[in-house]
């Protein structure tokens with residue numbers, strides 16, 4: 001299994017358990033891009049966690065998604081929006097067919113794209129002055145003691161980059177490493193202007209079942225051998241149940257914006 005296909009095998013779980021993106025983030029992107037009635041392109045749309053938020057604001061969308069199982073759920077989730085078109089394939093192989101867009105966005109998917117080609121591909125897809133919006137959802141655990149106990153389970157089972165790897169107090173007001181890396185690459189690229197990074201923060205409670213579903217849908221857990229993953233998840237479930245039956249986090253939405261010159 002290639003790493004980029006880890007999501008399709010749990011597409012329904014992914015869709016049920018993963019959080020979406022802050023409404024304020026969608027407003028910020030639209031205020032920046034001013035797409036009017038023009039179509040935007042979304043790269044790595046998955047099951048539509050961000051897609052639906054943009055489609056419900058009346059934005060026509062072309063969604064590029066390589067995994068057919070994710071695309072199937074995406075089609076279902078966007079069935080009530082006739083202006084959403086799903087094109088199955090990787091962004092690197094995608095044929096824009098002469099179309100240029102005023103907005104391209106990627107929600108938790110930029111890091112899956114070929115780092116040697118993604119800036120050229122974005123540049124080719126955008127019209128002059130077109131906006132690029134990249135965003136991610138890091139989260140921090142509110143209960144410091146619980147954070148420490150979760151870290152111990154992760155350490156024992158070799159879980160790397162789990163979503164409870166940081167306490168909420170470790171997050172400042174500035175966006176984190178995803179945005180910082182995008183900003184640095186974009187500056188090196190030199191074909192973009194008006195670079196901005198913004199962090200949104202909101203409180204979120206997962207009950208134990210939803211949090212387990214969320215973990216199961218993450219690459220950090222998908223790449224573990226099955227038995228190891230089951231053990232890590234079972235211990236995590238017991239711990240959360242002992243802490244009141246769930247976990248409280250601060251969910252960030254970190255947004256990077258730039259436009260072509």
Ligand SMILES: C[S@@+](CC[C@H](N)C(=O)[O-])C[C@H]1O[C@@H](n2cnc3c(N)ncnc32)[C@H](O)[C@@H]1O
Nearest residue numbers: 004044045046049067070090091107108109112
């Ligand atoms: C973490 S998921 C994010 C999905 C969705 N945007 C969301 O916010 O829930 C990453 C997505 O990127 C897709 N992906 C992976 N490689 C890709 C590529 N080369 N081109 C476009 N999408 C890709 C995956 O299939 C997956 O749906």
